[in-house]
Amino acid sequence: MTEPAIAVDAVSKAFPLPEARMRTVREAVLHPWRSGAPSRLQVLDAISFEVGRGETLGIMGRNGSGKSTLLKLLAGIYRPDSGRIAVGGPVTPILELGVGWSQDLDAVDNILLLGTLMGLPLAEAQAAIPEILAFASLERFARVPLKHYSSGMAVRLAYSVAFRAARDILLLDEVFAVGDVGFRSRCEERFRSLRRSGRTMIVVSHDPRTIRDFCDRALVIDAGRIQREGDPAGVVERYLELVAQAPQAAGASA
Amino acid sequence: MATDRPGEFSPEQVAKLEADLAYRVREVETLNADVAELTAALATRAREIEKLNADVAELTTALAARGAEVAELDASVAELKRALATRSHEVTDLARVVDARTRQAAELERAIFAASPAPESTVAPTGTPANAAAVRSAPTPLAAAPRLDYLGAAWTLVRTDFRIRYHGTLGGFLWALAKPVAMIGVLASVFSWLFAATPDYRLNLLVGIVLWDFFAEGSRTGMLSLLAKAHLIGKTAFPRWLLVVTSLATPLLTLAVFTGGLLAVLALAGRLPGPGPLAAFFGAQLALLSIVLGLAFATSVVVLRYRDLNQVWDVVLQAGFFLAPVVYPLSAVPESLRPWLMLWPPTAVLEYARAAAVGARVPEFATAGPLLAMVLLSLGAGIALYRRHAPAAAEYL
Structure with a gap:
């Protein structure tokens, strides 16, 4: 067995709670003695797992259980407080897709911006514009600034760019939860073909069908720890148990 | 009928009248029957019309449905x-894998061939299969995983900034150039009167405002x-420093x-400095750019923690405009204050x-040193x- 595509070793991550953090120069000057010994929220607590090359791993968990934080750590957007993450190849994260466009720019400019930052060479990004617009069925709105897009349109565009820029390792957050039926089936098609071509994937989803149908293996996170890891069906079961246990506790967003 | 009297009817007359009455009654009955018949016919017609109307409505909906089907x-x-386009993309993908x-x-073949002629000398007998397995399960270099296209990304970022601004x-x-131009016009007319005795006041003011504008805009x-x-x-x-560096592109363009414009003014006045002083002038600009870049690196991460830093900086810039000798010559300040x-x-x-x-001279090292x-x-x-704070940047956003 060669080294895994992703190895996560005892990774922890906590965030200072926003109200405990000194946020302005004014406060820092007015209360220099009030040191911020902030209360921290432990989001991930010594998590370890591995993903083999070409494997698809599903991750489940209630809202606020740390799934998205985990993906951002894997993508290199966040740094772990402790522990080690080894990633054996370039990563394409597909996260936070509804938000985060340059609202005043049109689709073409946004494709170029996001595409190049996701690792597409500029020339390739330019050549791929028609294909990306077609995949999102947004050809008619190519020159419309993103602020006039519906949220569904914006998400479709983001998927199209990310799927086109996909590199060795893909991180997908709620991948099939958006768009109309046609778009979703196109996404599923693309997902399957990427899987066939040997990419390593991590899929975060609340949808049992997605986890059962698309993943080789899965794990469920709760309270910052892995509650169960193994075959998708068992993980889905555990997840549904967790959801049933404390439906009222699902407060924070994912 | 001569015997007739008013109010009296002969029996024949009565019989005739009765017959007449009966006839009339029958006529009325016939008419009534006709009316009934016609009413019934009318109702039937009405029903028929209703039916036809319903048919028309049905046909209209059917037509619409067909239209929808066609659209579908x-x-x-x-x-x-x-889907075809996507497939063709997949085919390229798979072709890459096959490749x-x-x-x-x-x-692998070459490795095996290279290993087999001298099995006892370089490669242990068990080495070849193990090596082969390793090669087989080695990561497939998909899409050749290029490094980030730095120039392309930088160009896109600059273009974005330009478009947005x-x-x-x-x-x-x-229009963005209008603000400094207006400032130069106003200050030149007001202060050159105040500093009429100072030689080259206007040219110095021009240099001052051009550089100050870059300092203020760039640091903001x-x-x-x-x-x-x-x-x-x-x-x-992606490397976040690309954002910091490219953000200076639009102020740099200004x-x-x-x-x-400044060089054109100097040339028109017949005062274009020689290559040495000109190089020194560009050197000063480069120094200013470096200072602003350093400031940008530092403040770009600090402002993430202290969100009102930009308001504080605006105040500093306001005061700094008068602290720097932009509108007045440094010679107007007492000698003892100048080093400060x-x-x-x-x-x-x-x-x-x-x-x-x-001044058209290369300044001495005493000024270049500081x-x-x-x-x-x-x-x-x-x-x-x-470098210390940027890796945590995403957590503060």
């Missing part, structure tokens, strides 16, 4: 076309460079345009640049602060 079919045709696999196979038009850019946009692109930082990992004023970086840059561009120290301090501290 059109949509699915479009869908299939797109990579073929290359691996060839390499100036609506992507030359007109928008020209540099500070907000990460914050303004927060949406990109949360989405994917500086270039004004420098061109030199600690404010724009002052040092301005004095050096003016000596070169307006400037160089400021450049090194700003870049060093800025980059150090940035």
Whole structure:
């Protein structure tokens, strides 16, 4: 067995709670003695797992259980407080897709911006514009600034760019939860073909069908720890148990 | 009938009248029957009309449904076309995999051939299969995983900034130049009267405002460079310093345009400095750029923690405009205060640049020394602060 595509070793991550953090120069000057010994929220607590090359791993968990934080750590957007993450190849994260466009720019400019930052060479990004617009069925709105897009349109565009820029390792957050039926089936098609071509994937989803149908293996996170890891069906079961246990506790967003 | 009397009817008359009455009654009955018949017929007709109306309505809906079906079919045709495009992309993808696999196979073959002629000397007998297994399960180099296209990404970022700030038009850019131009006009007319005795006051003012404008604009946009692109930082990992560096492109473009204008003014006045002083002038600009870049690196991460830093900086800039000798000559300040004023970086840059561009001489090292120290301090501290805090940038957004 060669080294895994992703190895996560005892990774922890906590965030200072926003109200405990000194946020302005004014406060820092007015209360220099009030040191911020902030209360921290432990989001991930010594998590370890591995993903083999070409494997698809599903991750489940209630809202606020740390799934998205985990993906951002894997993508290199966040740094772990402790522990080690080894990633054996370039990563394409597909996260936070509804938000985060340059609202005043049109689709073409946004494709170029996001595409190049996701690792597409500029020339390739330019050549791929028609294909990306077609995949999102947004050809008619190519020159419309993103602020006039519906949220569904914006998400479709983001998927199209990310799927086109996909590199060795893909991180997908709620991948099939958006768009109309046609778009979703196109996404599923693309997902399957990427899987066939040997990419390593991590899929975060609340949808049992997605986890059962698309993943080789899965794990469920709760309270910052892995509650169960193994075959998708068992993980889905555990997840549904967790959801049933404390439906009222699902407060924070994912 | 002569016997007739009024009020009296003969029996014949009565009989006739009775017969007449009976006839009339029958007639009325017939008419009634006719009316009934006609009413019934009318009702039937009405029902028929209703039925026809219903038929028409049904046909209309059917027509609409067909129209919808046609539209749906059109949509699915479009869908299939797109699917075809996706498939062709997949085919390219798979072709790449096949290509990579073929290359691996060839390499493997070569490795085996290279190993087998001398099994006892270099490769242990068990080495070859193990090696082969390793090669087989080695990561497939998909899409050749290129490094980030730095130039392409930088160009896209600069283009984005330009589009957002100036609506992507030359007109928008020209409007942005209007503010410093107006400032030069006003200050030149007001203060040259005050400093009438100072030689070359207007030229010095021009140099001062051009450089000050870059300092103010550059430090403002540099500070907000990460914050303004927060949406990109949360989405994917890429070197964030690209955002800081490229944010200075639009202020730099303004500086270039004004420098061109300044040189034109000097040339018209027959005062274009020689190559030595000109190089010194550009050296001063480079120093200013480095100082602003260092400031941008430092403040871009600090503002993430202290969100009101940009308001604080606006106040500093307001005061700094008068702290630096932009509108007044440094000679107007008492000798003892001058070294203190030199600690404010724009002052040092301005004095050096003016000596070169307006004084047409290469300033002595005594002025260049502090400037160089400021450049090194700003870049060093800025980059150090940035390196320390930038990796956590996403967590503060």
